[in-house]
Amino acid sequence: MRSFDLSPLFRSTVGFDRMMRLLDESMRNSVQQAPSYPPYNIEKLEEDQYRITMAVAGFAEGDLDVTVQNNTLVISGRSEQNEEENAQEGRFLYRGIARRAFERRFELAETVKVSGARMENGLLHVDLVREVPEAAKPRKIEITGSATSTSKVIEGKKAA
Numbered sequence: 001m002r003s004f005d006l007s008p009l010f011r012s013t014v015g016f017d018r019m020m021r022l023l024d025e026s027m028r029n030s031v032q033q034a035p036s037y038p039p040y041n042i043e044k045l046e047e048d049q050y051r052i053t054m055a056v057a058g059f060a061e062g063d064l065d066v067t068v069q070n071n072t073l074v075i076s077g078r079s080e081q082n083e084e085e086n087a088q089e090g091r092f093l094y095r096g097i098a099r100r101a102f103e104r105r106f107e108l109a110e111t112v113k114v115s116g117a118r119m120e121n122g123l124l125h126v127d128l129v130r131e132v133p134e135a136a137k138p139r140k141i142e143i144t145g146s147a148t149s150t151s152k153v154i155e156g157k158k159a160a
Contacts, residue, residue, distance in 0.1 A: 037102055038077075050128040052106065057122040058099045066117045066126060071110060075126065076103040111136070 040054040056064060056077060065076045079099040108114075108128070117126045 037098060037100070038104070040104065048130040048132075050112070050130070052126040052128065054104070054124045054126070055122065056119075056124045058097045061119050064119075064124060066114070066124075068108070068114050071108045073106040073108055073114060073126070073128075074103065075106075075124070077101060 038055050040052055043051045043053065045051055052073075052075075054075060059077050059079060063077055063079055065074075065078075067074050078101045109130070111132050112128050112130050115127045115129045117124065119125075
């Protein structure tokens, strides 16, 4: 296994703390196996609209929790089985639909906001919108000449 010490980079950068923390965390998580349950898709719907679709078959809306904290989207699921379901569990010969607890984390850019979440046919859809503030949008700067310079216009004669 390889490990990289990124602490010298922390001393020489200012204002890149979040980027360095993400890089350090990704290096640490690459050694561990990434979780694969539940499966999900990330779609780009339009220029500034995205959707995370997660397969959560067997979970009710009340079993799922979607929160955003410090630019991190956390989707977690905890199945609350009652005594009747536990009694019926002995009937299963094979149980392929997993109902185990999970937690998925997605790092969001500072300009990405969660606009809503909905359940549909065993899929959880979380809609995201990128809202770029006016100050960060590119703007056109007009170039003007100095007051002392005069522009010369050359007019051509019409050909006969």
